[in-house]
Amino acid sequence: MSGPGAPGTGPASLTRPAGNLLTDNPALYEARFPDPGRLAGRWAEHCLRRHGAGPRVLDMGCGTGRDAAHLHEAGRAVTGADLSEAMLGYARAHHPGPCYVRADLHGFDFGPAAFDAVVCLDSSLLYCHTNAQLDGFLASCRRALAPGGLLVAEMRNGAYFLGRTDLLGTPAVHTFTWQGTGHRSTTTLSVDRTAQLLRRRRLWTSDDGSPPVEQHSAWRLLFPLELLRFLTAHGFEALELHDGPGPRTEPAWQDGSAPGASTDGDRLHLVARRLNSTH
Known part of the structure; x- marks a missing residue:
């Protein structure tokens, strides 16, 4: 939350959070x-x-509900789920339309066959750091989906980091303005091979003299063939698995772009179907 009171209000200074600064x-x-x-x-x-x-x-x-609201505006009956109460409050206030509820990515239950599709964007799936957490997510998706339902996901591609170091070690600095104050996020990525995680260290600074805030987080380094194995084990068939184009690729996806055929790039895009057979 950006300050005391309702989400999105309050001073623009960075305050040291109890949880995660972004969420x-x-x-x-x-x-x-x-x-x-x-x-x-x-x-x-x-x-x-x-x-x-x-x-x-x-x-x-x-998250903030932007994508859920777009799907709602496209005519779909959307439920947006997140673990962060601050994100959910912001989504209800700023991106109304969907039903927003609190749920854990690692295991959730909305009842059997409650949805025709599950969407999981912006590497959210990679917060399943362990095999047990990934099993919990996919088992929950299968339970929530009607037979033939879709799982659509977009995430970092673990295979990109096999032998590549261009994104590692060197800080990436992004400047932007938030509530009239200049801010900088300096992000450094490193690979934890033992845990199979891509670890992130972010240092947040601002022009108003607030003390720096340091944050640590991580994504699972999930490889395409590994993901396919997990999907098969949980009764899914992959319809698409490719490295782009997508919403975070260069060049970015445009209306009408055809899916690619390789899985070598920085991003991974998945469309999988829940099989009808009993699992």
């Missing part, structure tokens, strides 16, 4: 990661439409 400050998240063209939501809707998904959609790890 506790949804307005800061949208300032740091703007998506004015709703590219992520449009890509997800394109995947759902291309594979004939029904109208009931669960956006798992919905």
